[in-house]
Amino acid sequence: MVYGWPIAGAFTAAVGLAMAEICSAYPTSGGLYFWSARLCTHRRWGPFAAWLTGWFNVVGQWAVTTSVDYSLAQLIQVIILLATGGKNGGGYLASKYMVIGFHAAILLSHAVINSLPITFLSFFGQFAAAWNMLGVFVLMVAVPTVATERASAEFVFTHFNTDNGAGIRSNLYIFVLGLLMSQYTLTGYDASAHMTEETKNADKNGPIGIISAIGISILVGWGYILGVTFAVKDIPYLLSPDNDAGGYAIAEVFYLAFKSRYGSGAGGIVCLGVVAVAVYFCGMSSVTSNSRMAYAFSRDGAMPFSSVWHKVNKQEVPINAVWLSALVALCMALPSLGSLVAFQAMVSIATIGLYISYALPILFRVTLARKYFVPGPFNLGRYGVLVGWVAVLWVATITVLFSLPVTYPVTKDTLNYTPVAVGGLLFLVLASWLLSARHWFKGPVTNLDG
Secondary structure (H helix, E strand, C coil), X not given: CCCHHHHXXXXXXXXXXXXXXXXXXXCCCCCHHHHHHHHXXXXXXXXXXXXXXXXXXXXXXXXXXXXXXXXXXXXXXXXXXXXXXXXXXXXXXXXXXXXXXXXXXXXXXXXXXXXXXXXXXXXXXXXXXXXXXXXXXXXHHHHHHHCCCCCCHHHHHHCCCCCCCCCCCCHHHHHHHHHHHHHHHXXXXXXXXXXXXXXXXXXXXXXXXXXXXXXXXXXHHHHHHHHHHCXXXXXXXXXXXXXXXXXXXXXXXXXXXXXXXXXXXXXXXXXXXXXXXXXXXXXXHHHHHHHHHHHHHHHCCCCCCHHHHCCCCCCCCCHHHHHHHHHHHHHHHHHHHCCHHHHHHHHCHHHHHHHHHXXXXXXXXXXXXXXXXXXXXXXCXXXXXXXXXXXXXHHHHHHHHCCCCXXXXXXXXXXXXXXXXXXXXXXXXXXXHHHCHHHCCCCCCCCCCC
């Protein structure tokens, strides 16, 4: 975690910089799929590029919303467990049906908030940013300070845990699999691109939004990781399903830190509440981004029943797209009732699918459009192509890494179904293009010139 975060962060910054440069040239709520269409116009591949990028982006965003809000539902399950005595004290463990109920309630509230005028949404967004910043600083100081036993700097910066119970012994393999946590967290910054039609000076502020989101996340996130790891001593115990949090490691860290000093884990539960509120706002912003992407994509006729999803109300809010995004995120979580393997396969599209949609316009920028791309006010100058290639190669690398098995021996229950999920999405997108969309989808409808 300690070294994987800045490594993934550095390459994510390259992806963000490349995206910011394109965003400055084409500031529209369609974001990535509009960029792909414009960058491929001279080769007449624009409609296909837009179709491919758009569907990977919108489905990836739905998967992100699903995973964020379902993770919050699971966190609520653990908070209730600890608040009622913990696993070893007869605490109440909510059933999987209750967790889905939490998930549905969270999505409902997010849909309601996102149905409000943009001024209210802006307030919630600013409050969320303040909560995340202050909350993280409180946790990164309070948790290691309260803990009666703290790890040494040598442990934090040099200890490499290989006791994983997953049958993996290769240190390199363990390290690259661990990058998934960082890369999954560092997603969603395309939201700034999707909000550009509701942003002043979008060709400048859109790119600033992308870059600042990544930069602040890298710095604050690393501080949070360091703060938490200084409070960690016995890693295998934190991962054990027999601890009070039932194996939910971060909850057990907070709970133990306060219980060891005060004899009660109540303070740890409050800390988990701080995290829960932060995750809640993350899900809220995810629905915002989802709805703008679905609105723009349907405005160009790419989605079934497009005429319904691109309608806006009197406050210019794409309200139908908001509720569609919440409904799809609910449906994508339902497989968890039958099989967590199926659910994990579906949400695996969150990282890989989203990053593929990030990489496609960057790839077109450094290849097909290299000679005629006209940058906006924010540009990387002569380094644009180099940064673009670094970004594309990084996405190609993580696509392979995160498709590798995460547990050995490999069985139907431990197989990493990410290649199946992402490959299935690719098959459906290509099949729909060849059988139907190529005859009628002409790409983004634009009133921009040149």
